[in-house]
Amino acid sequence: xxxxxxxxxxxxxxxxxxxxxxxxxxxxxxxxxxxxxxxxxxxxxxxxxxxxxxxxxxxxxxxxxxxxxxxxxxxxxxxxxxxxxxxxxxxxxxxxxxxxxxxxxxxxxxxxxxxxxxxxxxxxxxxxxxxxxxxxxxxxxxxxxxxxxxxxxxxxxxxxxxxxxxxxxxxxxxxxxxxxxxxxxxxxxxxxxxxxxxxxxxxxxxxxxxxxxxxxxxxxxxxxxxxxxxxxxxxxxxxxxxxxxxxxxxxxxxxxxxxxxxxxxxxxxxxxxxxxxxxxxxxxxxxxxxxxxxxxxxxxxxxxxx
Amino acid sequence: xxxxxxxxxxxxxxxxxxxxxxxxxxxxxxxxxxxxxxxxxxxxxxxxxxxxxxxxxxxxxxxxxxxxxxxxxxxxxxxxxxxxxxxxxxxxxxxxxxxxxxxxxxxxxxxxxxxxxxxxxxxxxxxxxxxxxxxxxxxxxxxxxxxxxxxxxxxxxxxxxxxxxxxxxxxxxxxxxxxxxxxxxxxxxxxxxxxxxxxxxxxxxxxxxxxxxxxxxxxxxxxxxxxxxxxxxxxxxxxxxxxxxxxxxxxxxxxxxxxxxxxxxxxxxxxxxxxx
Numbered sequence: 001x002x003x004x005x006x007x008x009x010x011x012x013x014x015x016x017x018x019x020x021x022x023x024x025x026x027x028x029x030x031x032x033x034x035x036x037x038x039x040x041x042x043x044x045x046x047x048x049x050x051x052x053x054x055x056x057x058x059x060x061x062x063x064x065x066x067x068x069x070x071x072x073x074x075x076x077x078x079x080x081x082x083x084x085x086x087x088x089x090x091x092x093x094x095x096x097x098x099x100x101x102x103x104x105x106x107x108x109x110x111x112x113x114x115x116x117x118x119x120x121x122x123x124x125x126x127x128x129x130x131x132x133x134x135x136x137x138x139x140x141x142x143x144x145x146x147x148x149x150x151x152x153x154x155x156x157x158x159x160x161x162x163x164x165x166x167x168x169x170x171x172x173x174x175x176x177x178x179x180x181x182x183x184x185x186x187x188x189x190x191x192x193x194x195x196x197x198x199x200x201x202x203x204x205x206x207x208x209x210x211x212x213x214x215x216x217x218x219x220x221x222x223x224x225x226x227x228x229x230x231x232x233x234x235x236x237x238x239x240x241x242x243x244x245x246x247x248x249x250x251x252x253x254x255x256x257x258x259x260x261x262x263x264x265x266x267x268x269x270x271x272x273x274x275x276x277x278x279x280x281x282x283x284x285x286x287x288x289x290x291x292x293x294x295x296x297x298x299x300x301x302x303x304x305x306x
Numbered sequence: 307x308x309x310x311x312x313x314x315x316x317x318x319x320x321x322x323x324x325x326x327x328x329x330x331x332x333x334x335x336x337x338x339x340x341x342x343x344x345x346x347x348x349x350x351x352x353x354x355x356x357x358x359x360x361x362x363x364x365x366x367x368x369x370x371x372x373x374x375x376x377x378x379x380x381x382x383x384x385x386x387x388x389x390x391x392x393x394x395x396x397x398x399x400x401x402x403x404x405x406x407x408x409x410x411x412x413x414x415x416x417x418x419x420x421x422x423x424x425x426x427x428x429x430x431x432x433x434x435x436x437x438x439x440x441x442x443x444x445x446x447x448x449x450x451x452x453x454x455x456x457x458x459x460x461x462x463x464x465x466x467x468x469x470x471x472x473x474x475x476x477x478x479x480x481x482x483x484x485x486x487x488x489x490x491x492x493x494x495x496x497x498x499x500x501x502x503x504x505x506x507x508x509x510x511x512x513x514x515x516x517x518x519x520x521x522x523x524x525x526x527x528x529x530x531x532x533x534x535x536x537x538x539x540x541x542x543x544x545x546x547x548x549x550x551x552x553x554x555x556x557x558x559x560x561x562x563x564x565x566x567x568x569x570x571x572x573x574x575x576x577x578x579x580x581x582x
Contacts, residue, residue: 044397055409104331126331126336132566133339137540137559140552176334198317208317237414239519256414286412
């Protein structure tokens, strides 16, 4: 706005300046650099309508469906033994998957951001790969490998081991599906921060681990927290891959999303939405934390600029 | 040369972190994916070809590819619009809407699926009004497009947004002072600058839609030849222990996914070169 006025007055100075000319020029300049007000309002309205239809309404329908019949009904659906065992299983799975993927994310980001080596772009693309594969295909890959009629099936059966239709299979497919999330948050963050601070710390005699703990970790804290929360939310919500490998054994291999599907298919809509509201709450916390991380980032950049 | 060598020695842990990275990736997905592809090659060509060209399967490709293309195109327009509005205009609730854009990314697909079918069923909040105009969404191909649009929504917005934020105001001012009107500036200056990002977002949304399962299966109704998507057929065949059939179709999807990944990587490289 400011710059356009300045520019307009500079244009003006070249010609013969009069007050009305000045106004007309400013107006013409605005017309050439901004959309007219009516168009702005229309664009905002259309964008908001799209957001309302595709984002706000689905969210509202879950929360409305969950609490429509009151808190007592909601609690009843959550306290149902099948729901509780699904919640317990899901918590067990993320307790295994999230730490493993966190370790992987930190290790991959350290190797990629702090060192130069051949094939780095290929490694980064490979880390993205699970992202591109359909969750259903992820499940299928492990059914083919470990299923009763799969490649290793007879061997597993002979040793009385179960992977498919059991917890280990669910853990593996979820680890596969959520593998990139933390690494993808950390790699650009650590690349952007460079390695001078770590080098200073190491040169001053700190050990590698101490340097990571006191120098690197504080710098990547928020990105890491968001990565972990996102990985956690996606792990808890993974559906397609788990649907293929779990076998949906009630009370045994039903995770929360599979339990929601069972409830929905049995026309227990209120219960389905009640259980859904738990994962929806988690999703909302996830996007709230993302906003906090971005806000922190903006503040840091502004401080760096000042 | 000597400086880079000395530097390399300062930071420890390359062997450890790289070793763990490769070991973990190998165990979790590189070896399983490789073994899966190997399994497919043990099939005879006839078995494979028969499995991937069955009429029901071909119908599902048409729906999955067609639906994903339409959904990605809808997201291209509305995603670009949303990114533009979020970057350039000020209005109340902007931050909240910006945050909400990530919802399809964070909300479990099964939850999205039951929410969408409830909204668009003939008794739902949206479906009942569409019914008045004779438009049915739930249990039709239109329902598949709606679910795929929902799931791809964040991608175009999130690839275009940063490019638009970095776009220098000087370009537009230069264009304006050279006599271009606003429409010409948008068409000749802004659009070409955004083009690689738009294409990347489009490809990402398309790739995500192709493989999507959870948010679609509830609203589609899964009618054979009409509303069955390809991932659904894989699940169905795996559940019937038809591993050959499932693996053959899964391989087709895997190959398409790799091709999309290559395209997306190329596009991202193009985008970063333009805006590095």
